[in-house]
Amino acid sequence: MLAPARLFRQTVLYLFLALYALISLFPMYFALVSSFKTTTEIFSNSFALPTQYNFDNYVRAWELANVGTYFFNSVLLAVGCTALLGIVGAMASYILARFRFPFSNTVFVFFVMGMMIPVHSTIIPLAFNIGTFGLRDNMLVLILVTSAFSLSMTIFIVTGFMKSVPGSLEESAVMDGCTHWQVFTRIVVPLSMPALATASVFNFLGAWNNLLFPLLFISSKTNMPLSYGLLAFFGERRADYGGVMAAIVITILPPLIAYVLLQEKVEKGLTAGAVKG
Amino acid sequence: MEKYYRNPKFILLFLVPAFVLYAAFELIPIVQTFWFSVYSWSGIHGVPMKFVGWNNYVSLWNFPGFWQSMQNIVYYVLLSLVIQIPIGFVLAVLLSPQPRGYRFFKTAFFSPLVLSITAVSLMWYFILFPNGGVLNNLLTAVGLESWTKNWLIDKDTAMTWVIVVTGWVSTGYYTTIFFAAITGLPDEILEAAALDGATGLKKITRIVLPMIWESVKTSVILVVTGILKTFEIVFIMTQGGPNGLTQVPVTLMYYEAFKYDHYGRGSAIAVVVFLMSIGLTIISLRLMNREKIEY
Numbered sequence: 001m002l003a004p005a006r007l008f009r010q011t012v013l014y015l016f017l018a019l020y021a022l023i024s025l026f027p028m029y030f031a032l033v034s035s036f037k038t039t040t041e042i043f044s045n046s047f048a049l050p051t052q053y054n055f056d057n058y059v060r061a062w063e064l065a066n067v068g069t070y071f072f073n074s075v076l077l078a079v080g081c082t083a084l085l086g087i088v089g090a091m092a093s094y095i096l097a098r099f100r101f102p103f104s105n106t107v108f109v110f111f112v113m114g115m116m117i118p119v120h121s122t123i124i125p126l127a128f129n130i131g132t133f134g135l136r137d138n139m140l141v142l143i144l145v146t147s148a149f150s151l152s153m154t155i156f157i158v159t160g161f162m163k164s165v166p167g168s169l170e171e172s173a174v175m176d177g178c179t180h181w182q183v184f185t186r187i188v189v190p191l192s193m194p195a196l197a198t199a200s201v202f203n204f205l206g207a208w209n210n211l212l213f214p215l216l217f218i219s220s221k222t223n224m225p226l227s228y229g230l231l232a233f234f235g236e237r238r239a240d241y242g243g244v245m246a247a248i249v250i251t252i253l254p255p256l257i258a259y260v261l262l263q264e265k266v267e268k269g270l271t272a273g274a275v276k277g
Numbered sequence: 278m279e280k281y282y283r284n285p286k287f288i289l290l291f292l293v294p295a296f297v298l299y300a301a302f303e304l305i306p307i308v309q310t311f312w313f314s315v316y317s318w319s320g321i322h323g324v325p326m327k328f329v330g331w332n333n334y335v336s337l338w339n340f341p342g343f344w345q346s347m348q349n350i351v352y353y354v355l356l357s358l359v360i361q362i363p364i365g366f367v368l369a370v371l372l373s374p375q376p377r378g379y380r381f382f383k384t385a386f387f388s389p390l391v392l393s394i395t396a397v398s399l400m401w402y403f404i405l406f407p408n409g410g411v412l413n414n415l416l417t418a419v420g421l422e423s424w425t426k427n428w429l430i431d432k433d434t435a436m437t438w439v440i441v442v443t444g445w446v447s448t449g450y451y452t453t454i455f456f457a458a459i460t461g462l463p464d465e466i467l468e469a470a471a472l473d474g475a476t477g478l479k480k481i482t483r484i485v486l487p488m489i490w491e492s493v494k495t496s497v498i499l500v501v502t503g504i505l506k507t508f509e510i511v512f513i514m515t516q517g518g519p520n521g522l523t524q525v526p527v528t529l530m531y532y533e534a535f536k537y538d539h540y541g542r543g544s545a546i547a548v549v550v551f552l553m554s555i556g557l558t559i560i561s562l563r564l565m566n567r568e569k570i571e572y
Contacts, residue, residue, distance in 0.1 A: 013371055016371065017372070020382075020385075024385045024388060025385050027389075027397070027401060030403070046409070046410075046414050047411070091291040092291060096292075099282050100283050111295065111299065114303055116555060118551060121551035124543050124544050144301075148299060151295060174281050180287045211395045211508075226393065227395040230393075230395055231513065234399060244403075251393050256388065256392070258391070259387075267453055271450065
């Protein structure tokens, strides 16, 4: 039996938490229920559950509005960036964490400094260069540009972790005659998996959710990822609210599922820049 | 082993891919931004760039739209600090004793952060939609029909909603940071504080807050630099309107360069954004340090 004062405090606590949870989740609930409704129903009855669940909006969005293509492009973009950053980032991090060469610390600062550069301050020359070299509307180029801006963070996370791993395993592998490459792929990468996973979550979500680069560098619908495709869909079929809502749900569902499944990793990945090592 | 860690060939081989990626798409463009900002240039290939010195900066100085965007960003940053950090902190304090179900709440508060900001901006666009949008429907349903507005077009509410939506996305981030900091505090300290009679609000302001001051500091810097980089919410919800009242430097730069072909002026704004971002990071660090010493 709780004392009345404590009971009161608990009730206030939960009311407050529930209120903020409601605010946090409501827009997602709204998008989800609306995605099953007809346009009239969305406007006349915005809060209620749909009177019947029909997937017309999804079918229309996926097929007519190219959302299927956009979805595939987003997977390609996000997986491509994550893989590229995992490889290139782990390689550079290994050197920066372990190897001895002149100005090694300066080189580390040089790479990590990129976290301070605002993306927006680079887009005019980027657009110019990509136009000059005829590299617009190219998925590979989009992957490279998007990756470049997550590289500093990846190196920051992975180098810090690698420094904390003792070098004894590497040493014995070298004694056994392993080459640099073998030590890297068989010892260093497996041991660094926790940090690589954290960085990968950050990189995957960053690429999946990025709008600015596709907006500037992609022009055809066959190459658009979801973020830009969603905006294009909204621009063209403004009256098709149900379809837009379905496209929104398709866009936000993969990151949400990833978050629910890999909660700790996702929180770590997104707050990694905030927590000093 | 010493030899293994000094192999120059391997060092180069492993550093070069990262260096190329970083230099080609980040470092060279940021240098070019400075260079472009002293040229007048329409962005059309074949039309030569004309050196104009400080002219782009002078014209920016005399451009009311630029000052409007600067005023907006200051308001945006200040109001975001006032919203995100205190709410984030209070939620973290409430969750820190880990009451039953705290995991659910923590997940719910953090979840907006994983969503595509494009999708978020569109969801809120529909919620704030004037005819039949959720907010106006809600107001009408509770008999406050006279309060309904065209939220994103009305000059009194557009900027506020941009800031509220930004806060909706980010507050959970600070809750998570503060939660980790508070639960990481050693139990003995909190117990000792309780024995000394520091409970409730006193415990929070006198013990908890100073002890997690590093996190507060980091959070302030993250809010400031994060807001400077906010593009999508404005770009999608208001396009900088009504009448430039929600325009921020990065959206202004985008429109100047890619809509009006004023690449020189756009680059000058990009330089200002770059300097502000670096400058504010340094200033925030300094200010926060001083406050800590005074405490």
